[in-house]
Amino acid sequence: MKKTDTHTLHKETGLEEGPLPPKESRTQEFWRLLRKNRLALAGLIIFVFFFSIALAGLVLTSGNKPVFDPAMVRLQEKLRPPLSHPHLEAISSEETPTLGIYLCGTDDLGRDVFSRMLQGAWVSLTVGFVAVGIAVLIGIVLGGISGYFGRNPVRVDHILVACIVFVGAGLLIGGVFLAGVGLLCIGCAYVLFQRWWKKVGGQSATPLIRLFSAETFSVDTLIMRLVDIMLCFPVFFLILTVVALLPASMYNIMIVIGLTSWMGTTRFVRAELLSLREQDFVTAAKALGVSDWRIIFRHMIPNAMAPVLVSATIGIASAILIEAGLSFLGFGVPPPHATWGNVLSDGKRFIFDAPWLTFIPGFAILIVVLAFNLFGEGLRDILNPKLRERY
Amino acid sequence: MLSVQDLKIYFIGDRSVARALDGASYEVRTGETVCLVGESGCGKTVSALAILGIVPQPPGKVMGGKVLLDGQNLLDLDEEEMQQVRGKRIAMVFQEPMTSLNPVFTIEDQISEAIMVHEKAGANEIRKRCIQLLRDVGIPSPEERLKDYPHQLSGGQRQRVMIAMALACNPDVMIADEPTTALDVTVQAQILRLFQELQQTKRMSLLYITHDLGVVANIADRIYVMYAGIIVEQGDTSHIFQDSRHPYTQGLLASLPSRTKRGGALHSIPGLVPDPSDKPLGCPFHPRCSFAVKSCKIKFPEMYDYGEGHVSRCPVLYNKK
């Protein structure tokens, strides 16, 4: 057993008093548990592999003269099976595939599927991470506010100011400059006035001001109703609607997926904060004078991260699937940029003639999504103290 | 009646083996109250679970020893035969009354279930028995309590219901695993009195597991002191309290606050209970023992007999006699 000199030694027997440090740090414990859960470990390894391929793919397929060219159209060579040699008589020297063979065959426009898969890997990765990043960010903020400040009431004047600011910003964006700026100024002025009023400690008998200070519902109710409203829209339908109506681009897709998947994270964070809020360490921190924001971000959120991490990992998997689904329906990232969903979607007309166009991206998506799901579930088992075996 | 002999139970982990019980032996004779005393983590609960055969088996494993009920080794019985023993011949009351009752079934459901699993009786008779059991354990207005759900009762009442469930089939042996630890002190006294009454009226053998020596002094006929998975001292109550012969027992007794010690510092045994997966060689208590000599580090101590059933595992104190 390690002895440290932060523990006092008993006068007579020279033995340690007090609790011993754990035999391994939390990071070490995490790695040990991860190694034990072989499926989760496999998931992690596959993810690292996928990440490096995506990175390599980004490098190898971008620029004017990429190493692997995903966009080069060779109509003479369309629908060639994987591992086939190009018909060297039919194509020019610069149209030859880099490795001398079509590793994964060609699609109906003669493009090298392997290059397209390489290019698509980065897109899938980015879409997954950015979308989930947005969702988690919104979720933590809303869930945090709702969990911690939940009981605070929303006052009438808060609502008015919010409306004014919203409309003002909207007008500003919409182009009605003067009115927009004017409204925003009114909003800011009112906020400042409120601050001054509170500092001065004014109580007023005027019914108008009392009306403005009247309390309506709580912050928690507001945010939870917002969640309910979002949940009323069938998610895929909503994404489809927005994506179909807005001009197609990778960023729009990522943002939309992110904006429609934050509800779960919000609920998790809120639930965790609600239970953590009652715990003694929060009361102790408050008694020491720690500010609210510091308590939330420094002390409570780290404790609530476990379910967030799990749902984020699984969320990446589902974001990749959604993107593939959107591409399949024709609403994914626009051509000529390749995504795995695109390749699959292009191939759906040739399923009997050129099955590799369906199977290769399909398997790739399957393996990556599986990896994320396995890792996410493994994380859940590792981070959940209740499910861990203890003796 | 019930005899645990040299029981060894280990918990197999991925990096270490926790030797929760390392050859413990104790027995409970017909009609007597035996207290099993020790600090948290010394293996008392594990031994009780092992008697009933409900130690979780994947991490836990019986590595040796016997559990004899009227001469029959319970460890040899298969699951179905053990179900005949549980509740009917040996019943157990657990430590946590707040979580030991199923929240979605009524009190009547749970008590009558305990009866029905072992005996055949008509619905009316079962209901009467439930009411009588609740009355026996001191719950007022038992007829109304029958329809209640566990969360509607207080901790003390829930523990009484647990005791009623355990008594339902008139078991020969009742094992009580720290039944009052989670309750208020005043409720503790009531439950203790209840156990004493029940033991007298039903002539049951009672194995009472606790870490509270005050309780032990009150109800025990004989005492076993457990440390790190083995019994270190056993004897009649009077012998243990007045003439203890093991440094650990002496340390425990010296730690009890009393009027005579007023104004002085409270005694405590230095050091910590050993990790079950990392026990010291020789006598498990030697790192904390003020009487330890060189041989204590190497040689595992035998039991030394002081007569009248009083034995202790300390050669040093035996030789000092």
Place this chain on the structure above:
Amino acid sequence: MLSFIGRSIIQKIITLFFVMVISFLIIHLAPGEPSQVDPLNPKFTPEMVERFRSAFHLDKPLHVQFVYFYRDLFTGKSVSWKDNEPVLKKIGERFLNSLPLFILATILTWTLAFPIGIRSAIARGGVYDRSATFFSYLFYSIPGFFFAYILILLVVNTFHVPVIGMKTFGFGDVSVLRTVMDRVWHLLLPSVLGATVGIAVLSRYVRSQMLEVEGQDYVRTAKAKGLPSEQVHYKHALRNALLPFVTMFGLMLPGLIGGSVIIESIFSWPGMGRMAFEAILARDYPIILSVNFISAVLVLAGTFISDVLYMVVDPRIRL
């Protein structure tokens, strides 16, 4: 309890109102015009475009349109802008097409997921558990359309039955049995597809709930009473583990209006999903908004039902 119900209903109605407003805004504020009133559409002359605009009330301010639309919806008079059919009739037809898919998929999911999950939990770590886990992961990681194509290839090549569409064309006057068999074959594949993902997800959840309950003290008490294993697992543990699933029952309601666009596209199944999809493409506002509205109603009703069920089933909340 009654006050809770009352408050809940009021809150849900308010939420519904907000949903109505928001969905209306999203549709109308998005760029692009319905094809009939698109000034760029070469098929319509400017006069026709003007006529359509006033017929659809598109020349009126937004809040007036809002009132018009919902008035029409509730009186059943709103019509699809694409083909002039009454919206409710159109939705109704497609709904009846989607319904058998939904029912079959749901029945398959719920009847298979529970035994699998429960058995996995009771025999944790064993062969059954590990293979069930493996397949669960597999089935909810696989992209739906990919799996669909694999299944189609498999079934068509082995059984030589047509699977696309709701029934085979040109069957004519064949016996009732053949017609029924034909319908069943067409129904089977898409339902199985929808069910596999559901079973994978639900069985994992059942398993984790069972595991959590099995570790509770009252299960240990049940064992100590001498109860046989089936009673310990299926009476004491299961009853507690099932609590959250009763509430999930209510949440299945929104599934009625859903319909996977992808599955329906692949199988050419004329269901709700595809109708919604086509409506989005054509900017057929009445259809889109009506579907949205019905879906919101179902979601809110579903959550309401599940809240009530939870109160009924868990005595700790009721009393």
